[in-house]
Amino acid sequence: QINTAGARFRAALVAEKPLQIIGAINAYHAMLATQSGFKAIYLSGGGVAAGSLGLPDLGISGLEDVLVDVRRITDAVDTPLLVDIDTGFGGAFNIARTIKSVAKAGAAAVHIEDQVSAKRCGHRPNKAIVSLEEMVDRVKAAVDAKPYDDFVVMARTDALAVEGLQSAIDRACACVEAGADMIFPEAMTELGMYQQFVEAVKVPVLANITEFGSTPLFTVEELATAGVGMVLYPLSAFRAMNQAALQVYQRVRKDGTQKHVVDLMQTRADLYEHLGYHAFEQKLDALYKK
Ligand code: PYR
Known part of the structure; x- marks a missing residue:
C-alpha cells in the first residue's frame, strides 16, 4: 500500500495507459467502481451540485459541499x-484552504479551472474565462498549498470554446510552467486537439469523455x-442511475406496484455482497456472542 493518495494516483497513471477515471457520486x-477494476475515481462538481444539492453546475456549491462527499x-x-x-472557491488564500482541506479529506488530486467564478458546465455555451495571468495565479496558489509533493494539481482550461485552440494550449503551457502536474483541456471537439496538447505540455493530459457534450465518445484505443x-467518465453511472430511478418512481406511482421494474434493481443479495454486509454481521455476532 502506497501511503499517500497522491502517490497512489501517480502509480495508477503509470500502471494503466491511458488511465480510466470513473465518476462515483x-x-x-x-x-x-473499485470492485469493477477501476484504478482511479472521480468526484464531479456537476455531480455534487446535482446529486447532493439538487442544483445545476453553475458555481453555486462550495468547498464544504465537496468536502462532505470527498470524506x-x-x-x-x-x-x-x-x-x-x-475555480478553487475564491482568491489565493481560499484556493490554498481548498487544497489543504481536500487533501486532508483524503483526495489524491484536484482540477482547478480558468472559468470566472460564476462558472458554467464546461460543455454549455456562454462560458467566460479569467485572464491567463489570473489562471496562472490560481495554479501558483494551488501548487504552493500542496501538503506533500505527490499531491496532484491538474489545471483545466475552458479556453477552446472562448478563445480557440492556440489560446487553450498557451494557457496549458503557462499552467505547467507555474507548477501544474497535469492538464485537462475541457470540451475538445476533435481527437487531434488532444495530440496537440500532449505535444505542447509534456505532462499527462486528461480527456473528459462526458456524454451528451461537445466531445465525441472517443474510445480508450x-x-x-x-x-x-x-x-474521464465523470457522470456515466450517475446518468444511468438517474434514468433508472425516474423509471422506478414513475412506474410505482402509475402502476401501484413495483413488480414491473424489479428487473431494473440491484438485488438485496448483490447489495450486501458489494457492501461486505455479511462480514459486518459476523463481526457483530462474534463481539456479542452469548
Ligand atoms: C464535471 O463533471 O463537473 C466536470 O467538470 C467534468
Missing part, C-alpha cells in the same frame, strides 16, 4: 480520488493514439 458507487468516498475506498474544485494519459 457517493461512497457506495466508489466501492462498485465519505475516501472513508469507503483507498482508490485514488480526483476531485473537481471548480483512439485516445491512446493521441497520447492521452487519462480518460
Whole structure:
C-alpha cells in the first residue's frame, strides 16, 4: 500500500495507459467502481451540485459541499480520488484552504479551472474565462498549498470554446510552467486537439469523455493514439442511475406496484455482497456472542 493518495494516483497513471477515471457520486458507487477494476475515481462538481444539492453546475456549491462527499468516498475506498474544485472557491488564500482541506479529506488530486467564478458546465455555451495571468495565479496558489509533493494539481482550461485552440494550449503551457502536474483541456471537439496538447505540455493530459457534450465518445484505443494519459467518465453511472430511478418512481406511482421494474434493481443479495454486509454481521455476532 502506497501511503499517500497522491502517490497512489501517480502509480495508477503509470500502471494503466491511458488511465480510466470513473465518476462515483457517493461512497457506495466508489466501492462498485473499485470492485469493477477501476484504478482511479472521480468526484464531479456537476455531480455534487446535482446529486447532493439538487442544483445545476453553475458555481453555486462550495468547498464544504465537496468536502462532505470527498470524506465519505475516501472513508469507503483507498482508490485514488480526483476531485473537481471548480475555480478553487475564491482568491489565493481560499484556493490554498481548498487544497489543504481536500487533501486532508483524503483526495489524491484536484482540477482547478480558468472559468470566472460564476462558472458554467464546461460543455454549455456562454462560458467566460479569467485572464491567463489570473489562471496562472490560481495554479501558483494551488501548487504552493500542496501538503506533500505527490499531491496532484491538474489545471483545466475552458479556453477552446472562448478563445480557440492556440489560446487553450498557451494557457496549458503557462499552467505547467507555474507548477501544474497535469492538464485537462475541457470540451475538445476533435481527437487531434488532444495530440496537440500532449505535444505542447509534456505532462499527462486528461480527456473528459462526458456524454451528451461537445466531445465525441472517443474510445480508450483512439485516445491512446493521441497520447492521452487519462480518460474521464465523470457522470456515466450517475446518468444511468438517474434514468433508472425516474423509471422506478414513475412506474410505482402509475402502476401501484413495483413488480414491473424489479428487473431494473440491484438485488438485496448483490447489495450486501458489494457492501461486505455479511462480514459486518459476523463481526457483530462474534463481539456479542452469548
Ligand atoms: C464535471 O463533471 O463537473 C466536470 O467538470 C467534468
